[in-house]
Amino acid sequence: MKKNFNVKNIIFMLVLIMITAFGIKTVDAAGVAPDTLKMKYRNYTPPISFPQTFHIKETTKGEYVYCATYAKNMPVTSIKYTKASKYKDPGINYILEEGYKAKNDKQYFIAQTAFWIYLMDKDQMDYSYSVNKFKSSISGSSNATAKKIRQMVDKAKSLKSYDQENPTIKFTSGDITFNLSDDKSYYTSNKITIKSSQSSYKAELVNAPSGAYIQDNKNGELYVIVPAKSVGTTKATFSIKVSNTKTIYKSYKYTPNNSSYQTMSATYAIEKNAEASKSMSLVVDKVTISKQDVTTKAELPGATLQIKDSSGNVVDSWISGNTAHEVSLAPGTYTLVETVAPEGYDLSTESVTFTVTNKGVTTPVVMYNSPSKTTVPTVTISKQDITTKTELPGATLEIRDSSGKVVKTWESTATPYVITDLAPGKYTLVETKAPEGYKLSSEQIEFEVTANGTEKPIVMYNAPEEEIEYKVLINKLDSETKEQIAGATLKIYDIEGNVVETITSETTATTITGLKPGTYTLVETEAPEGYVLSTEQVSFTIEEGKEETVSVTMYNSKDNKDTPAQEVEVPSTSSFKTLASSMIGGIVLLVGSVLIAKNLKKKYEN
Secondary structure (H helix, E strand, C coil): CCCCCCHHHHHHHHHHHHHHHCCCCCCCCECCCCCEEEEEEEEECCCCCCCCCEEEEEECCCCECEECCCCCECCCCCCEEEEEEECCCHHHHHHHHHHHCCCCHHHHHHHHHHHHHHHHHCCCCCCCHHHHHHHHHHCCCCCHHHHHHHHHHHHHHHCCCCCCCCCCEEECCCCCCEEECCCCCEEEECCEEEEECCCCCEEEEECCCCCCEEEECCCCEEEEEEEHHHCCCCCEEEEEEEEEEEEEEEEEEEEECCCCECCEEEEEEEEEEEEEEEEEEECCEEEEEEEEECCCCCECCCCEEEEECCCCCEEEEEECCCCCEEEEECCEEEEEEEEECCCCECCCCCCEEEEECCCCCEEEEEEEECECCCCCCEEEEEEEECCCCCECCCCEEEEEECCCCEEEEEECCCCCEEECCCCCEEEEEEEEECCCCECCCCCCEEEEEECCECCCCEEEEECECCCCCCEEEEEEEECCCCCECCCCEEEEECCCCCEEEEEECCCCCEEEECCCCEEEEEEEEECCCCECCCCCEEEEEECCCCCCCEEEEEEECECCCCCCCCCCCCCCCCCHHHHHHHHHHHHHHHHHHHHHHHHHHHHHHC
């Protein structure tokens, strides 16, 4: 019997194999789905056994596409595919989104096989013996790739919906108002709340005063901070803008112009944005406090004055000078009181109430004093924060005479301490107990009391204590390589057995802050993937006053059980040497095939 060998057909097949083998692949297409596509395929050796030859399907631009049928011809560039419909099934959309994100052929294999299994189980694809056999082979496998396929199918089946909604973001709080800080250095807004459909969002100020910024607690709660020095007496109007971004994945079915070819699926990503804005105004009201002689209306220096808010809190305290005192206050009702009279004047018993509005105006406030009929020697002791110059309650103070005898002992309050019964002479002021949160003052202030008291109030300052931030460095290491391991769940217990910190190890050491001095125990509750759970209980101690970082190390041994089959590494087709050697091999194969074909033809013709 004579057999005919078509040399042209052999050459065509070899050229087709070389083109598909050396095709360049790109991933991650984005934008609007085209109406038509042309596709191709190539062979791939998967990491686990598949009943038949497995093929990677791509567009002619190298974008991954996925087969929605099994036992039909694979796509070739001569077949035109037309967009038919958008998938609505949540499970299909989830699997195809994961397939769109695939960064290599192994991830493609996982998504494609999960897609076939899901479609077959949902009766959306004809029963396939090969797919069913593959499904059975991975059902109890401990291989990592098999597990990922099963997990993808299970999650797809559990989904009741698939999110393709546009992102939203909006403000949920009312008008924005501002309050001046106690040290009068900045204005802080009330809490601004937003509701964002995305966990990540961006907040920014538009046309804000110089130095203004947003304090974002990353939970939908924002505050606007504005330096007081950047705000004048005029109205400052600006806005806050928040926005978020969401990637929406849409998957489409593409049908061939020849029904003998497979139906294909392609996915495209679209970036959607949402934003909202809210305007605000910041107006500074100024108040001028004038301390005057009731008769002459001249300014009186030496009076200790306080401004209290509607709750009775002292918001400002100072000693009058030769000019009026100016202060910026948030809107509200306030009261001016005098705690120490100017020398030679009676203490004013009046309380001057005034109101600050939100109109950017200057409010003048005047308090008068009458000259004293009798002069009482007065000594005023002020205990203040060295930074804010505000009164500090809680300090224990002593006044000692020239022989060292203690003649006065008291505890400071929110107002200066006034003494009217010290005999003329020399004295020393010392502190024996500091206010809570402050260092003990080492000052010993000497002063002299005359028949008129002292020339000016005596001020002693305290500096805040410096807090030590204790740090603990957690190292989670491979017991052999001593390299950091990611994925371990670790808990830190205090001496009472309470969990004070839970962390997940990373590829670098984890730094823990905020722990107080004491003894702690580090325990692993979940091992990293591929490792045996550590039974160590590593104790460590943070010593009071020591600033050095405490280093704690825990090891894991690798789990050698059920080691998955070794995956075959496929050489990169982007290598110049690989491409060159493959081309040479292909040419040799081509020439050899032609010679064989000619010999065979001659043999059978004879």
